[in-house]
Amino acid sequence: MLLYAQTPARRSRQILADLIAVVLIAAAVWFALAVHGAIMLLAEPGRKVESSGEGLATALDDAGDTASRVPLVGDVLKKPFQSAADAGTGLADAGQSMQDVVSQVATLAALALIVVPVAFVLLLWLPLRVRWIRRSASLRRLLDAPGGADLLALRALTGRLGDLSAIPAPPGGLADAWRRGDPQVVSDLSAIALRRAGLRP
Structure with a gap:
């Protein structure tokens, strides 16, 4: 904790x-x-x-x-x-x-x-x-759970748009890359969700 x-x-x-x-x-x-x-x-x-x-x-x-x-x-x-x-x-x-x-x-x-x-x-x-x-504590548990990084990435996508500008946009956009399960995009987006809460990936 x-x-x-x-x-x-x-x-x-x-x-x-x-x-x-x-x-x-x-x-x-x-x-x-x-x-x-x-x-x-x-x-x-x-x-x-x-x-x-x-x-x-x-x-x-x-x-x-x-x-x-x-x-x-x-x-x-x-x-x-x-x-x-x-x-x-x-x-x-x-x-x-x-x-x-x-x-x-x-x-x-x-x-x-x-x-x-x-x-x-x-x-x-x-x-x-x-x-x-x-x-x-909930975010850390979510990150460690199976599929937790995907949920954190979704959280980042539905939050402030300004934070997303730091991620290079893949072809089709971030949302499309998240839907396809692109590991790098999911990792980058979940890191943004954690940083918003004051946590490190």
């Missing part, structure tokens, strides 16, 4: 198309990761809110513990500090939630920026490459 054409011009075009596809895919991934990083910068306020909330809750918990040691009224003094500490914990949870939302948005945006362009490139490029690989 051939992955690339045997003729230099077709092979160069295939390699160039493959390189362009790889570069476009790599650029899409790089851009998506850059966007992901930029969106994740928006999570910084959430980190600060979470850190501040945790610090506030810890300080108020400590203050409540200290107040609870006051004789007779310690439990009464601790309750406001405990309520404020709970509010600080809620603030920290809000900061964490904000970070989670930003992270989800960044991940979804990066996935979309990777999947859509990569799918577009693959839909344009991959079917053409697979079709050429399958067609070249």
Whole structure:
């Protein structure tokens, strides 16, 4: 199974198309990761809110513990500090939630920026490459089959006429020589059919 054409011009075009596809895919991934990083910068306020909330809750918990040691009224003094500490914990949870939302948005945006362009490139490029690989394998099998050269010669006769001008016209013309089974004409015509597909005879 051939992955690339045997003729230099077709092979160069295939390699160039493959390189362009790889570069476009790599650029899409790089851009998506850059966007992901930029969106994740928006999570910084959430980190600060979470850190501040945790610090506030810890300080108020400590203050409540200290107040609870006051004789007779310690439990009464601790309750406001405990309520404020709970509010600080809620603030920290809000900061964490904000970070989670930003992270989800960044991940979804990066996935979309990777999947859509990569799918577009693959839909344009991959079917053409697979079709050429399958067609070249079919032509090689046809050439090796009995009577395959005759069929390839017929294919050349029904294709572009410009390619046929390279073959010296025998008496009666190429079609007549093909019908008679002239080995040289059949060989020349099958070589043209193979070259059109990027293959060597």
